[in-house]
Amino acid sequence: MPDFLNLTGKTIVVVGVANRKSVAWLTAKTLEEQGAKVVYSVRSAARKASLTKLxxxxxxxxxxxxxEGASQRLAAEIxxxxxxxxxxxxxxxxxxxxxxxxxxxxxxxxxxFLQATAISAFSLVELANAFKPHFAPGASVVTIGISSLTVTPDNYGYMGPIKAALESATRFLAKSFNPTPGVRFNVIGSGPLKTSASAGIPGYLESYLYAEKLTFRKQNLATQEVANSVVYLLSERSSGHNGATLVVDAGLGSNFFDAEIVRLAMRPEIGPPPK
Known part of the structure; x- marks a missing residue:
C-alpha cells in the first residue's frame, strides 16, 4: 500500500506531552504508526518520571x-x-x-497574563527560532489553537486573547520563514476536547456538553480526530497550507441556530422533544 502521507523516516519533535489523553501524545502515537521518528519534549523532570511507562x-x-533560553537548549540537546x-x-x-x-x-x-502569553504563545516563536538552523527543507510546524477566536466564553478567561496571539504569531512566522528556509506554520483550531487539561477549567463540563449539542452529528470531538489533523498538516500532503488555521470542530461553529438549542433556550419548561 502506498505511503500516502510519506512520513516514514521523518523526524518530528512533539512538545507538550502531558499524559495519554493529550493531543500531543495521540499525535505522537499516530506519527509513529505512520513510520515517523518522534522526539519528545516534556515540561519537567517530574513530568518525565510520571510518563516513564508511556x-x-x-x-x-x-x-x-x-x-528563558530553554528552547535553544532543547534544540541543541536534540x-x-x-x-x-x-x-x-x-x-x-x-x-x-x-x-x-x-x-x-x-x-x-x-x-x-504575561506568564500565560509566554508559555502558550511566545514559546512558539522561541521554538521556531531555536530549531530554524535544523529544519529540513519543507518542514512543517503545527500548533494547537481553538476553533473560534470570536467567541467569549466566560470560563475561558484571558486565554481567548492569548490564543488569538498564538494564531497571529503563526501567520507572522509563516511569512518570516518564507521563501527561505521554506518552513510551513499552521494552526489546528480545535473544538472542545475531553482532556486532563480542560478538566481543570471551572465549569468546563457544562460547556463541553453544550458544545456537543451544537455539533452537526450531536457528538463531540475525539482527541484522536484532532491528532489526525495535526498529522496531516505535518505531512507533505498539506503543502498548500501555510499561515492557515484548519478548524476541526465537527460543525459546531456553523450551527448556532440549531432548532433543539433554540427551543430549549426559549421554552426550557417543555423539556426534550418526544421520541
Whole structure:
C-alpha cells in the first residue's frame, strides 16, 4: 500500500506531552504508526518520571518554555543526540493560572497574563527560532489553537486573547520563514476536547456538553480526530497550507441556530422533544 502521507523516516519533535489523553501524545502515537521518528519534549523532570511507562525507550527531553533560553537548549540537546534534521515540530503547550477562579476580564492580573502569553504563545516563536538552523527543507510546524477566536466564553478567561496571539504569531512566522528556509506554520483550531487539561477549567463540563449539542452529528470531538489533523498538516500532503488555521470542530461553529438549542433556550419548561 502506498505511503500516502510519506512520513516514514521523518523526524518530528512533539512538545507538550502531558499524559495519554493529550493531543500531543495521540499525535505522537499516530506519527509513529505512520513510520515517523518522534522526539519528545516534556515540561519537567517530574513530568518525565510520571510518563516513564508511556515514553519508555523513546528519546525524551526536558524543556520548560517559561525559562528563558530553554528552547535553544532543547534544540541543541536534540541535535547533539543525533536526531536532526527536523522535519516537523508540534507545539501543544498552554497554561493559565486559574487558581483564584474566574474574574471579570478587566481584573486580569498582569503577571498571570504575561506568564500565560509566554508559555502558550511566545514559546512558539522561541521554538521556531531555536530549531530554524535544523529544519529540513519543507518542514512543517503545527500548533494547537481553538476553533473560534470570536467567541467569549466566560470560563475561558484571558486565554481567548492569548490564543488569538498564538494564531497571529503563526501567520507572522509563516511569512518570516518564507521563501527561505521554506518552513510551513499552521494552526489546528480545535473544538472542545475531553482532556486532563480542560478538566481543570471551572465549569468546563457544562460547556463541553453544550458544545456537543451544537455539533452537526450531536457528538463531540475525539482527541484522536484532532491528532489526525495535526498529522496531516505535518505531512507533505498539506503543502498548500501555510499561515492557515484548519478548524476541526465537527460543525459546531456553523450551527448556532440549531432548532433543539433554540427551543430549549426559549421554552426550557417543555423539556426534550418526544421520541
Amino acid at each position: 515514553l519508555a525507550d523513546k528519546p525524551t527531553f526536558i524543556c520548560d518554555v517559561e525559562e 541535535i547533539a543526540a543525533g536526531h536532526g534534521p527536523i522535519h516537523g515540530l508540534v507545539h501543544s503547550i498552554a497554561f493559565a493560572n486559574y487558581s483564584e477562579g474566574f474574574k471579570p476580564f478587566e481584573e486580569t492580573k498582569r503577571a498571570d
